[in-house]
Amino acid sequence: MKRQAAWCWLVLSPLVCAQNVTYERLVHALDEQQNWLTYWGDYSAIRHRDLKQINTSNVKDLRVDWIFQTGQPGSFEAVPLVVDGVMYFTAAGGYAYALDARSGRQLWMYKHAFPPGRKADFVNRGLAILGNRLFMATPDANVVALDARTGRLVWQTEMAPFNGGQHQATLAPLVIKDKVIVGISSAEWGIRGFIDAYEAATGKRAWRFWTIPAKDEPGGDTWAADSWKRGGGSTWMTGTYDPQLNTLYWGVGNPGPDLYGESRKGDNLYTCSLVAVDPDTGKLKWHFQFTPHDTHDWDAAETPMLLDLNWKGRNRKLVVQANRNAFFYVLDRETGEFLMGKPFARQNWAKELDAKGRPILMPNTEPSPEGTRLCPGLAGGTNWMAPSYNPETRLFYFAVREGCDVYYSSPPVYVEGRQYWGSMQRAASDEPEWGMLKALDPLTGETTWDFRYTHAPWAGTLSTAGGLIFAGDQDGYLMAFDAKTGRNLWRFNTGNPLSNSPMTFMVNGRQYITMPSGSAVLTFALP
Amino acid sequence: MRMAGVGIALVCSFAAWGQTARDLAGGKASFRSNCAFCHGLAGGGGRGPALSSGRLQHGSTEEDIKNVVRNGVPGSTMPAFDFEKEELDALAAYVKSLSGSATVAVTLPGDAVKGRKIYDRTGCRGCHQIGAEGSVFGPELSRIGAARSPDYIRESIVDPSADIPDEYAGVTVITRDGRRITGVRINEDTFTLQMRDASQNFRMFQKDEVQQVIPEKKSLMPAYGSLSQEDLQDLLAYLNTLRGDLNTGAEVKKAGGIR
Numbered sequence: 001m002k003r004q005a006a007w008c009w010l011v012l013s014p015l016v017c018a019q020n021v022t023y024e025r026l027v028h029a030l031d032e033q034q035n036w037l038t039y040w041g042d043y044s045a046i047r048h049r050d051l052k053q054i055n056t057s058n059v060k061d062l063r064v065d066w067i068f069q070t071g072q073p074g075s076f077e078a079v080p081l082v083v084d085g086v087m088y089f090t091a092a093g094g095y096a097y098a099l100d101a102r103s104g105r106q107l108w109m110y111k112h113a114f115p116p117g118r119k120a121d122f123v124n125r126g127l128a129i130l131g132n133r134l135f136m137a138t139p140d141a142n143v144v145a146l147d148a149r150t151g152r153l154v155w156q157t158e159m160a161p162f163n164g165g166q167h168q169a170t171l172a173p174l175v176i177k178d179k180v181i182v183g184i185s186s187a188e189w190g191i192r193g194f195i196d197a198y199e200a201a202t203g204k205r206a207w208r209f210w211t212i213p214a215k216d217e218p219g220g221d222t223w224a225a226d227s228w229k230r231g232g233g234s235t236w237m238t239g240t241y242d243p244q245l246n247t248l249y250w251g252v253g254n255p256g257p258d259l260y261g262e263s264r265k266g267d268n269l270y271t272c273s274l275v276a277v278d279p280d281t282g283k284l285k286w287h288f289q290f291t292p293h294d295t296h297d298w299d300a301a302e303t304p305m306l307l308d309l310n311w312k313g314r315n316r317k318l319v320v321q322a323n324r325n326a327f328f329y330v331l332d333r334e335t336g337e338f339l340m341g342k343p344f345a346r347q348n349w350a351k352e353l354d355a356k357g358r359p360i361l362m363p364n365t366e367p368s369p370e371g372t373r374l375c376p377g378l379a380g381g382t383n384w385m386a387p388s389y390n391p392e393t394r395l396f397y398f399a400v401r402e403g404c405d406v407y408y409s410s411p412p413v414y415v416e417g418r419q420y421w422g423s424m425q426r427a428a429s430d431e432p433e434w435g436m437l438k439a440l441d442p443l444t445g446e447t448t449w450d451f452r453y454t455h456a457p458w459a460g461t462l463s464t465a466g467g468l469i470f471a472g473d474q475d476g477y478l479m480a481f482d483a484k485t486g487r488n489l490w491r492f493n494t495g496n497p498l499s500n501s502p503m504t505f506m507v508n509g510r511q512y513i514t515m516p517s518g519s520a521v522l523t524f525a526l527p
Numbered sequence: 528m529r530m531a532g533v534g535i536a537l538v539c540s541f542a543a544w545g546q547t548a549r550d551l552a553g554g555k556a557s558f559r560s561n562c563a564f565c566h567g568l569a570g571g572g573g574r575g576p577a578l579s580s581g582r583l584q585h586g587s588t589e590e591d592i593k594n595v596v597r598n599g600v601p602g603s604t605m606p607a608f609d610f611e612k613e614e615l616d617a618l619a620a621y622v623k624s625l626s627g628s629a630t631v632a633v634t635l636p637g638d639a640v641k642g643r644k645i646y647d648r649t650g651c652r653g654c655h656q657i658g659a660e661g662s663v664f665g666p667e668l669s670r671i672g673a674a675r676s677p678d679y680i681r682e683s684i685v686d687p688s689a690d691i692p693d694e695y696a697g698v699t700v701i702t703r704d705g706r707r708i709t710g711v712r713i714n715e716d717t718f719t720l721q722m723r724d725a726s727q728n729f730r731m732f733q734k735d736e737v738q739q740v741i742p743e744k745k746s747l748m749p750a751y752g753s754l755s756q757e758d759l760q761d762l763l764a765y766l767n768t769l770r771g772d773l774n775t776g777a778e779v780k781k782a783g784g785i786r
Contacts, residue, residue: 369559408560418611423560432693454717475716491718 034506039172043241044306047388048463053511055466065525066104076516078126082505108151126172137169155203164417183235190420193233207282219269227264232256237301253299260422267292286336324380342445345381367409377405385460386501401456403433449486460501472498554621570625572676581626602777642765669771687746697743
C-alpha cells in the first residue's frame with residue numbers, strides 16, 4: 001500500500017479512504033495487492049496477485065465464507081472491484097451494487113432506468129472507479145456515473161441510439177487519467193463500431209475512434225462498396241493500458257454480416273484486430289489484424305495482456321493475446337510488430353502464419369449454404385474469459401475450448417434494429433465440445449501442462465503468489481490448481497455454469513476469493 | 528456420436544439472422560441451417576420426423592408450424608426457436624410447401640398386430656418402455672411413431688450405432704477393484720459421472736475413486752440385423768402406430784444461438 005492510500009489508511013478510517021481512488025492509484029494498482037481497482041485488476045491485465053495466505057498447502061480447506069444473492073437472471077459476467085473493504089459490481093439488466101466485502105451485506109443498489117417499453121436485459125461485466133465515482137456502461141448503450149458512496153446517479157450520456165437493440169453495451173469501462181473509455185457491443189446488428197472516451201467529470205464525449213474507417217480514410221479501401229457503414233467491429237471487452245507509452249490497447253470484434261463475406265470483400269480493417277490508440281486524442285498509433293476478412297465470428301476481443309519479458313535476449317514491451325482464431329500471438333506493443341503466433345487449440349483454417357503474422361488460408365474454409373465444417377467453432381479456441389500470468393512460473397494460464405462447427409451462409413438483408421448475421425453455425429455433429437485449462441510459455445507458445453474439462457469452458461483464470469491458479473468450468477466447478485504442475489488441489493460445485501473469471505482481495509489481513517455464479521456472488525476464505 | 532441439434536446451445540439467446548422477405552428462398556435457407564440437421568435437407572425426416580408427408584403431428588397449417596417452432600415440443604429434441612416474425616413466416620411457408628400436394632400420410636407395409644408380437648418376442652421391453660410397461664433403460668417408445676421417421680426407426684433397429692442421441696450415450700466405468708459397470712450416461716462433468724444401469728438403477732461415481740471412465744463408441748442397443756425383412760416391416764408398422772401423449776411436464780429445450 002503506498003501513496004495516498006497508505007496515508008489515508010493510517011490517518012483516517014477505511015471507509016473514508018474508499019472514496020478516493022486517484023488516477024495515480026490506478027497506475028500503481030499492483031502496489032495495492034489487497035484491492036482490485038479495475039476490471040482486470042490493473043492496467044496490464046496480468047491478473048496475478050501477490051497474496052499467499054491461501055496457498056498450495058491449505059487451499060484444500062477453502063470454503064464459502066458468504067453468498068450474496070442478486071436475484072437477477074441472466075449470465076453473471078461482472079468481475080467485482082474491491083476498494084478498501086468495499087466491493088462494487090454490476091448484474092445483468094442494468095443493476096449495480098456495493099457490499100461490505102467481509103460480510104456480503106449490501107451498502108446500496110442502483111437500477112438503471114430504462115425508457116418505458118425498452119427491453120435490455122443483457123449481461124454486464126462491471127465497473128470502473130475514479131475519485132468517488134463509479135462508471136458503468138448500461139445494456140442500452142448509455143454511460144452512467146454513480147456516486148460510490150450512495151449509488152446515486154451523477155450523470156448519464158447516451159453512447160449511441162439503442163434502437164431496438166441495435167446498440168448495446170456489456171463491458172466494464174476503463175478509466176485513464178480524467179477519461180472514461182468504453183466500447184460498444186452488437187456487431188451482429190449492422191452497426192459501425194467505435195471506442196469512446198467521456199470526461200469523467202461531466203460525461204461529455206472527449207473523442208470517438210471508429211473501428212471501421214470511412215471510405216476516404218486510411219483502411220477504407222479494405223471494404224467493398226458501402227459495406228463499411230454496417231461493418232460491425234464492436235469493442236465489447238475492456239482494453240488494457242501502458243501508462244509509460246501512454247497507449248491504450250483494444251481488441252476489435254468481427255465484421256458484419258458475420259458469416260457472409262461476399263458483400264464486404266477486402267480485409268475489413270480494423271475488425272478482428274488489436275488497435276493501439278492514444279488515450280488523450282483517440283488517434284490510432286498502430287494496428288495488427290489477426291484474422292483478415294473474418295467469416296467465422298472470431299472477434300479479437302480476448303484480453304490484450306501487457307508483459308515485459310526478455311524476448312530472444314532483449315527486454316521488450318510485449319502485448320500477448322490468445323485469440324479466438326486458436327492462435328496465441330506475441331506482438332511488440334511499442335510498434336505492433338508481429339513476433340510470434342502459434343496454434344494453441346485444434347484449428348484447420350490456416351496453413352500457417354507468414355512472417356508478418358498474416359494467416360495463409362487452407363482451401364474451402366468459407367461458410368456455405370450446405371455448411372462448411374471448420375475448427376475452431378464459432379465460439380473460438382478461447383474467448384473473452386480472462387487469462388492470467390504468473391511471474392514466478394512465467395506461464396500464461398487460460399481456458400481453451402476444443403470444438404468445431406458447421407458454418408452455414410446465405411446473403412442477409414439488412415433491416416435497421418434487426419440482427420445481420422448471414423446465416424449461422426451448428427456444432428459439428430461428429431464430436432462433442434470439450435475444454436482445458438492450459439499453462440503456456442508465452443516465449444515459445446508451447447504448452448507446459450493442461451487439465452482437461454469435460455465441457456468447453458466460459459470461465460477465466462486467476463493467479464496468486466500462493467502458487468495457485470483458480471479457474472472455472474462449464475459444469476459449475478470453481479477449482480484451484482498447482483501453478484507449477486497443474487495438479488487439481490481443490491474444487492467446489494457452485495451449481496451453475498461459470499461465465500466469469502475469479503478474483504481475489506484482502507480485508508483486515510484475511511484473503512478472499514470471489515467468483516460469481518448463477519445470480520449469486522460467492523466469496524471463499526480459509527476457516 | 529452425433530450431437531443433438533440443440534444440445535449445442537452455445538451461448539446466448541437471439542434468433543438466427545436477418546432474412547426478412549417472406550419468400551420460399553428465404554425460408555429454405557433458414558430451414559437448411561436450422562432444421563435440416565434433424566429433419567433432413569428436403570424435410571424427408573431423420574432424427575426428427577418427416578415434414579413432407581402432408582400430415583404433421585402438431586397440426587399442418589402454417590400457424591400450427593409456427594407454434595411448434597416458437598414453443599418447441601416438450602420432452603423431445605425439438606427446441607424452441609426465437610425467430611423474428613418475418614423469418615418465422617417464411618420458414619413456416621417453406622415447411623408447408625414441403626408437403627406438396629400430399630394430403631395423406633404414407634401407409635407403411637407390414638402388419639402392426641404381428642409387429643407387436645415380434646416386439647414382445649424379441650425382448651424389446653427389456654430396455655424400452657411403452658406406456659407404463661417395460662424398462663426405462665433405453666429410450667421410451669410411447670410416441671416413437673410420431674417423433675421419428677420410419678427410415679430412422681429402421682436404422683435404429685438394424686444399426687443402432689448409426690446415430691446415438693446424446694442422452695442415451697453409453698459409458699463404462701472400471702472400478703478400482705476391476706469391475707466393469709456399463710450404463711446410459713445421464714450426466715458427466717469434469718469430476719463426476721452419473722449413469723443408469725440395465726437394472727434401471729442410478730449409478731453415481733466420483734472420477735477420482737474409479738480406475739477409468741470409458742465412453743462407449745457403440746450404442747448399448749444390440750443390432751437386430753438378423754430380423755427377416757417381413758418381421759422388420761411388421762415391427763416398423765407396429766412402432767409407427769405408437770403415437771402416445773406428449774410428456775408435457777418435460778423440459779423444452781432452447782435452440783442454440785450465438786454471442
